[in-house]
Amino acid sequence: MTISSxxxxxxxQIESAQTHQIASARQVSDNENSIDEITSLSxxxxxxxxxxxxxxxxxxxxxxxxxxxxxxxxxxxxxxxxLALFYADLAFGHEVYSFSDITSVIAGIFDGETIPGLSFxxxxxxxxxxxxxxxxxxxxGMAGAxxxxxxxxxxxxxxxxxxxxxxxxxxxFGIVVLGLSDIRLSAFALLGGLATATLVIWLSWDHGPxxxxxxxxxxxxxxxxxxxxxxxxxxxxxxxxxxxxRWLTGSLSDAAWSQVMPITAIVVVSGLLLIAxxxxxxxLRFGSSxxxxxxxxxxxxxxxxxxxxVILLSAATATSGPIAFVSFLAGPIxxxxxxxxxxxxxxxxxxxxxxxxxxxxxxxxxxxxxxxxGVVTSLIGGPILVILMIRMxxxxxx
Amino acid sequence: MTATKEHTRRxxxxxxxxxxxxxxxxxxMLSVMFGSRIVAPSDVVRGxxxxxxxxxxxxxxxxxxxxxxxxxxxxxxAMAGALMQxxxxxxxxxxxxLGLNTGAAFAIVIAITFFNLATPASYVWIALxxxxxxxxxxxxxxxxxxxxxxxxxxxxxGAVLSSVLSSLTSALxxxxxxxxxxxxxxxxxxxxxxxxxxxxxxxxxxxxxFIIAFAIAPSLNALALGDEMAVGLGTRLTLVRVIAWTGAxxxxxxxxxxxxxxxxxxxxxxxxxxxxxxxxxxxxxPLCAFMGPLLLLAADVIGRVVTRPAxxxxxxxxxxxxxPIFLVLIxxxxxxxx
Numbered sequence: 197m198t199i200s201s202x203x204x205x206x207x208x209q210i211e212s213a214q215t216h217q218i219a220s221a222r223q224v225s226d227n228e229n230s231i232d233e234i235t236s237l238s239x240x241x242x243x244x245x246x247x248x249x250x251x252x253x254x255x256x257x258x259x260x261x262x263x264x265x266x267x268x269x270x271x272x273x274x275x276x277x278x279l280a281l282f283y284a285d286l287a288f289g290h291e292v293y294s295f296s297d298i299t300s301v302i303a304g305i306f307d308g309e310t311i312p313g314l315s316f317x318x319x320x321x322x323x324x325x326x327x328x329x330x331x332x333x334x335x336x337g338m339a340g341a342x343x344x345x346x347x348x349x350x351x352x353x354x355x356x357x358x359x360x361x362x363x364x365x366x367x368x369f370g371i372v373v374l375g376l377s378d379i380r381l382s383a384f385a386l387l388g389g390l391a392t393a394t395l396v397i398w399l400s401w402d403h404g405p406x407x408x409x410x411x412x413x414x415x416x417x418x419x420x421x422x423x424x425x426x427x428x429x430x431x432x433x434x435x436x437x438x439x440x441x442r443w444l445t446g447s448l449s450d451a452a453w454s455q456v457m458p459i460t461a462i463v464v465v466s467g468l469l470l471i472a473x474x475x476x477x478x479x480l481r482f483g484s485s486x487x488x489x490x491x492x493x494x495x496x497x498x499x500x501x502x503x504x505x506v507i508l509l510s511a512a513t514a515t516s517g518p519i520a521f522v523s524f525l526a527g528p529i530x531x532x533x534x535x536x537x538x539x540x541x542x543x544x545x546x547x548x549x550x551x552x553x554x555x556x557x558x559x560x561x562x563x564x565x566x567x568x569x570g571v572v573t574s575l576i577g578g579p580i581l582v583i584l585m586i587r588m589x590x591x592x593x594x
Numbered sequence: 595m596t597a598t599k600e601h602t603r604r605x606x607x608x609x610x611x612x613x614x615x616x617x618x619x620x621x622x623m624l625s626v627m628f629g630s631r632i633v634a635p636s637d638v639v640r641g642x643x644x645x646x647x648x649x650x651x652x653x654x655x656x657x658x659x660x661x662x663x664x665x666x667x668x669x670x671x672a673m674a675g676a677l678m679q680x681x682x683x684x685x686x687x688x689x690x691x692l693g694l695n696t697g698a699a700f701a702i703v704i705a706i707t708f709f710n711l712a713t714p715a716s717y718v719w720i721a722l723x724x725x726x727x728x729x730x731x732x733x734x735x736x737x738x739x740x741x742x743x744x745x746x747x748x749x750x751x752g753a754v755l756s757s758v759l760s761s762l763t764s765a766l767x768x769x770x771x772x773x774x775x776x777x778x779x780x781x782x783x784x785x786x787x788x789x790x791x792x793x794x795x796x797x798x799x800x801x802x803x804f805i806i807a808f809a810i811a812p813s814l815n816a817l818a819l820g821d822e823m824a825v826g827l828g829t830r831l832t833l834v835r836v837i838a839w840t841g842a843x844x845x846x847x848x849x850x851x852x853x854x855x856x857x858x859x860x861x862x863x864x865x866x867x868x869x870x871x872x873x874x875x876x877x878x879x880p881l882c883a884f885m886g887p888l889l890l891l892a893a894d895v896i897g898r899v900v901t902r903p904a905x906x907x908x909x910x911x912x913x914x915x916x917x918p919i920f921l922v923l924i925x926x927x928x929x930x931x932x
Contacts, residue, residue: 351750355757399921408746412686412924415753419691419857420917427910438771445764520761571765578758585750586738 267543270533274546278330281553285326286318289560293318325451328515329556329569330549331459332448333522335512337548338467340523341530341541342505346498348481349407350584353524354393354509357414358421360523362392363513365421365428368440372432379458382514389510392417393502446519446570448556455515462511466504467545474541477501519555519570521577522548528584551576607877610870614884618665621891625661626654628898663788664894664908665887667849668859670800672886673807674845675860676867676878680814681838682733684745685923688861689725689846692752695855696759697728698847702780703763706773717780718796718851725847729839731755780854784907785894792852799848804883806841810834811875818873856909858916859886865923889915 286298293314301318304311310319340353354360366388370376376384396417400409425444429437442449476497479487484494509523526548530540533547555572562572626638633641633650641654671689678687689695701724705711711720732755736748767774816829824831846860867881890908893915897906 356750356753399925409924411746412749413921415691415749416917416920416924418753420913420920423857423910423913427907430907434771434775438768438774441764441774442768445761445768520757567765568768571761574758574761578754578761581754582735582751585735585747585754 267534270530271543271546274533274543274550278546278549278553281550281557282326282330285329285553285557286322288557289322291317320453324453324456325448325556326553327456328451328459329448329552331456331463332512332516332519333526333549333552334467334545335459335463335508335548336519336522336552337526337530338470338541338545339505339509339512340525340548341527341544342470342477342501343523344527345541346477346480346501346505347407347410350524350528351411352407353527354505355518355521355524357410358396358416358418359389359393359414359506359509360513360518361418361421361425362395363389363510364444364518365425366391367514368425368428368444371440371443372428372436382458382462382511385514386507386510389506389513390503392421393506397502442568443517445568446517446573447568448516448552449568451516459511459515462507466508466511467542470501470504470508471542473497473501473504517568517570519552520574521581522551522573524581525551525573525577607871610881611884614881614888618884618888618891621888621895622661622665624895625664625891626657628895629653629657659788659790659793660785660894661891662790663785663793663852664891666793666800667785667853667856668887668890669883670803670845670849670886671856671859671890672863672867672882673804673879674842674849676864676875676882677807677810677814677838677842677845678860679864680811680817680875681835681842682748683818684748685865686745686749686861686920688858689842689850690855690857691749691861692732693728693756693759694725694732694843694846695850695857696756696763697731698722698725698850699777699780699855700724700759700763701727702851703766703773703777706776707766707770718799718848721851722799722843722847725850726843728755728759729843733839784905784909785853785890786905786907788852796848796852799844803841803845803848806837807845807879810838810841811879814838814875815873818875854907854909856890856912858912858920859889862916862919863889865919 283295283298287293287295297314298318300311301314301323303309304315305319305323340355343352343354343357344350363385367381367385369388370381370384374384396410396414400406400413402409429440432440439450476487476492479490479492480494480497482490487494487497512519526544527540529551530544530547534540534543551573552569555576556569559567559569559572623635623638626641627633627635631649631653633653637650638654641651642658675688678689678692679685698721701720702717705717705720711717732748732751735755736751738747763777767777813829813834816824816827817831817834819827821831824834849856863882863885864878867878867885871877871881889912893911894908897908897911900906
């Protein structure tokens with residue numbers, strides 16, 4: 197029996213991220229001496245001890261069923277939303293195609309048939325962009341949520357602690373100086389992300405992850421890496437420069453079928469591993485000693501989760517560029533949708549994909565043509581981050 | 595860094611300033627001597643005093659504006675950093691980390707894109723507006739909440755706003771290849787394009803900024819004691835804050851307009867100064883005025899020497915020197931202080 201699935205705390209009542217830790221603390225105490233604790237929390241229950249216990253068990257079951265129902269419906273809604281956005285992103289563009297056109301093209305891809313006109317316009321031009329957008333969104337969302345979850349802080353998303361910048365700098369170096377492309381470029385960006393993550397986390401480790409230091413270190417290191425990136429860029433020629441700049445903003449416009457396979461493989465493998473690890477990782481939020489007591493091997497779990505998250509993040513960054521704020525936003529949104537007691541890594545991935553596709557649709561239709569998708573996500577994400585900061589600042593020290 | 599007497603004062607002020615003056619003169623000499631062509635010290639003197647027109651003498655004369663600009667900008671950034679750290683009681687304040695450069699950059703790109711401005715003399719006013727607006731915004735966002743402007747919140751607010759602004763900047767630049775070429779050289783932060791006629795119109799702003807920095811230094815000391823104590827001592831808090839921010843914004847946006855974003859000078863130098871003379875801003879300010887130029891000229895010379903004959907822009911070198919110092923500063927701080 198795991199703690200998260202036996203939670204008696206009513207998730208519907210606890211909405212916000214700020215109460216996350218309080219809720220966890222309560223769950224722990226609930227599990228230690230559950231009956232007494234809850235009895236004292238609900239003065240309206242009267243009767244004998246046995247009746248109380250029965251009543252409590254019934255409430256527990258109801259809450260659990262409610263939680264499961266809620267997560268299932270959230271997952272279903274997100275999946276449907278993602279499908280709808282997928283179709284919409286394929287349909288809208290310079291020319292608008294109908295639902296049946298798109299379906300027949302997709303069917304044609306599986307049957308190996310080509311439909312004159314449509315197969316090129318939808319299948320070759322739009323399809324890779326949309327698929328890569330969705331996959332990168334999943335990767336950003338899962339990676340961001342993993343970081344936020346593991347380090348127990350919303351501000352600990354890879355965007356903010358400099359890991360994205362590390363992957364960036366490596367990728368720009370790879371493009372401009374080494375002339376890498378495709379899978380080798382992804383691998384190089386991956387190395388850059390890993391190196392930066394290791395450095396930032398190692399430098400800020402104070403008998404455990406120290407979030408304040410982590411964020412400050414990340415920002416400082418990102419500033420230096422950005423300087424390095426611009427230095428590499430002014431040595432690039434005009435064309436490389438423009439490609440790199442577009443890519444640095446996070447753009448899907450260069451997406452091609454050749455990129456689909458590598459990113460699919462990485463997202464599927466790392467994503468499934470992360471979800472599998474999530475049950476263990478989830479227990480880390482009760483503190484490492486409690487988690488150890490529950491049979492979690494703390495350090496290996498932490499390292500594995502961080503490693504997988506960095507792999508996802510760097511692979512996505514290498515494919516689409518750092519689409520701003522997706523990895524930051526996906527976690528909190530999924531968290532709000534599912535309630536605080538459910539590990540929401542997979543759903544954060546779905547939210548990320550929805551965010552990217554929705555922003556891509558907006559980006560295609562902004563009055564100024566050819567705006568990269570990253571501009572749209574940063575226009576949405578920036579203000580939200582500021583609002584969240586203000587809200588957090590009003591309740592506790594950030 | 596707290597205002598305690600833990601800092602050692604090993605060197606007498608007279609000796610310190612003598613060393614700094616000599617150091618700056620030597621650095622300025624080196625800055626004029628080194629480049630894609632290295633000239634002898636005697637050529638420097640000849641280039642300065644006579645009207646000789648041989649290659650060495652004219653190389654010297656073209657490098658002098660660059661050296662002067664380096665001195666000006668080094669002093670401006672270091673003192674702007676000291677002002678910001680003093681007024682926000684935030685040891686991590688730095689013009690570039692708080693997003694002022696990005697604000698200036700965004701304003702400049704708007705100006706290039708929509709108003710066809712192309713000379714640094716016109717940049718400066720735009721940059722001033724951009725970085726002042728960003729400073730106000732970062733300050734406003736960072737100081738909301740019970741604990742006021744903690745270092746973490748301010749830095750975070752700076753980083754977030756920078757990220758949004760730089761996204762918008764590239765959205766404006768991407769469809770306009772020509773503007774991008776203009777912008778990207780500005781963006782790196784270099785002093786190689788220095789010309790006296792571009793610097794002259796902006797000198798009054800620097801002068802005003804320097805005067806403010808020196809004049810406000812005693813009030814910064816009072817501010818360091820905490821709001822209540824400062825008020826008790828007769829300090830008008832809001833007035834001091836507004837004046838000090840104005841000085842900081844004047845200094846760093848003028849510097850940014852002339853040389854592009856140069857990071858970490860404003861962060862590192864005030865800390866170094868504090869280590870040497872303690873936490874009295876009346877001593878820190880003049881020291882910054884000397885140490886900033888020393889660091890900037892040194893970084894510029896290093897940038898010219900390592901990849902000769904090409905330059906590494908000074909903004910890159912200061913970032914590479916400054917980042918490890920920044921990391922050490924955070925590493926040494928206790929958890930509660932951050």
